[in-house]
Amino acid sequence: MTSPPGTPAPTAGSRGSSLGGHAVVYLVGTALQGLGVLLVLPFATRVLGATEFGRVATGLVVVQMVGTIAAAGIPQVILREHHRGEEGPRVARALAGTMVLLAVALGVVGLALALVLSATGHADLGQWVPLVVAAVALTTVVAGQTLMRARLQPWGFLALAVLATVAAQLAGLLAARGEPTAERYLTAYAAVVLVAALVAVALGRPLPPTVERERVSAGVRLAAPLLPQAAAMLGLLSGDVLLARALVGEAGAGTYQVALQLGNMPFVLAVALFNAWGPLVLSHPVEGRWAWTARTGTVLTAVVAAGAAGVALLGPWLVAVMADPGFDHGAMVGALGLICTVSISYMLYQGSSLAVLDAERTGRLAWSALAALAVVVAVALWLAPGREGTDGVVGIAVAKAVGYLVLMALTTAFARRHSSLRWPRRAAAVAGCGAALAVAGSVLPLTGAGAWLRVVLAALVAVAALAAAPRIVRVLRG
Incomplete structure (x- = not known):
């Protein structure tokens, strides 16, 4: 399809500088947003303990799930x-206003349901x-951040990320120091x-949907299939924590959550790069859009793959910093390497x-997302039930990794059928x-020769990344 008349097309130089410069800011902002809990993790696990921390982790997953339903898939359409066209920015603001209204409506329903359940003692x-x-507020924050991304204003995105994640998590931690309960933590958050x-x-200045009624209606219709997709994606992103709690208990869920937060480091890198890359792809001249996407996407996948390998190989030492000996470090390291593979599949999927x-x-x-989520649930039910300790936690991680692999494969097949995007062999x-x-980082021994091999492999990955860095920069600059 072609872009309508009036669509601005950045020059090659501006695209390169935007992808390079904005990616740095988005990397910081997305790192804070995706890993905000990681900054307080060493303290939260010690203040709350495995059981209360597992409840906090579950509560935060619920917040994200409700926020995704309220967003109704609209951010991608924004x-x-x-x-x-010339009215595009105004339409985007009206769609953001639609997100906020949906969030408020869902919040009212949620509070009414809470009152009913409270009255019946449930x-x-x-x-x-x-x-x-928190769910209503987080949806509003996402609406503002999406407008910041669309306008190529990464500093606004960064400001919202700092407030909604690092500041919120620190507030929760400080509140829990006085009374170490999940309720105190979540209230301050x-x-x-x-x-x-x-x-x-x-910052975003969203508008009522009525100011661009026709295009907002068309955008909502386009976004409608993205609602189940967004819900399924959130299930892929965070539903494994709920599965861990159900299948291996609250203490197991807390153990898995630590591995998940560490494994999210390369995932956050992938999200940060996509936050800068995605708007540039959609604003790229249509005649060369997908060739440029394949070329730059392969480079970004290489960056994410190096990060995933490095984190997985250094897993034993990262886990030792993040959790005290009361947690199962062996289970964390085994799960961590598998979770790191998710970021690689995710970059190609995006x-x-x-x-x-x-x-x-x-x-x-x-x-694609619903099928991948079904795979996660099926594999988790196969590998994890009744398996306390390492086997159960690692089983959940296997399910997550396989689910994202299925997501990437199906979406890539659909892209090949409906567009001219063709990933080169070097991407694979x-x-x-x-x-x-x-995966090697998941299975190598934690001590002795295995530990030394981890260090050697991580060093080789770092050397390869540094050697390839100049070429990567040239490609990203167009």
Whole structure:
């Protein structure tokens, strides 16, 4: 499909400088947003203990899930519509306003449900209310951040990321020091996220949906298949924590959560690069859009693969810093390497998903995500039930890794069918090498010769990354 008249097309130089410069800011912002909990993790695990920390982790997953439902798949459409014609920015603001209204409506329903359940003795308002407030506020923050991305304004994105994650997590930790309970932690967290939501409204200036009724309606229709897709994606992202709690207990969920937060480091790198890359792909001149996407996407996949391999190989030492001996370090290291492979699959998936979105085949994205989520659940139910300790935790990690592999394969197949995007063979090569090294980090011994081999392999990965850095920079600069 072609871009409508009036769509701005950046020059090659501006695209290169934007991808290079913005990626740095997005990397910091997304790192803080995705790994905000990691900054307080060594303290939170010690203050709360495995059981209360597992409850906090579960509560945060619920917040993200409710926020995703409230967003209704609109963020992707905001990015697309912003670059479509002179009215595009106004339409994007109206779609952001739609997100906020949906979040508030869902929040009202959530509070009403909490009151009913509390009256019947089936819910504690002290736990429900912070979760509902945080979900509504987080959706509003995402609306503001999406507008910042569409406008190529990474500093606004960064400000919201700092408030909604690092500040919120620190507030939760400080509150829990006085009374080490999940309720105190989540209440303080929700209060700061609410402040971030007010800042997001001030920066993004969303508009009522009625100001661009026709295009907002069309955008909502396009986004509709993305609602189940977004819910399934969140299930892939965080549902494994809920599965861990159900299948291996709250202590096992807390152990798995530590490995997940460490494994999210290369995943956050992938998200940060995509935050800078995605808007540039959709604003690229259509005649060369997918060739440019394949070329730059392969380079970005190589960067993520190197990060995934490095984190997995250094797993024993990272785990020792993040959790005290009361946690199962062997299980964490075994799960960590497998979780790191997710970031590699995700980077390739994101490039393919842009092609499917641009072809207006959003239903294909929904089917891919739902199928991948079904695989995660099926594999987890096969490998994890009743297996306390290392086997159960690692089984959940295997399920997550396989699910993302299925997601990437299906979405890439749909992109090939509905667009001209063709990933080169070297993309598969760098992805395969990175995944193999990450799995090696999962199975190598933690001490003795195995530990030395980990260090050697990590050093080789670092040397290879440094050697390839000049070429990577040249490609990214166009």
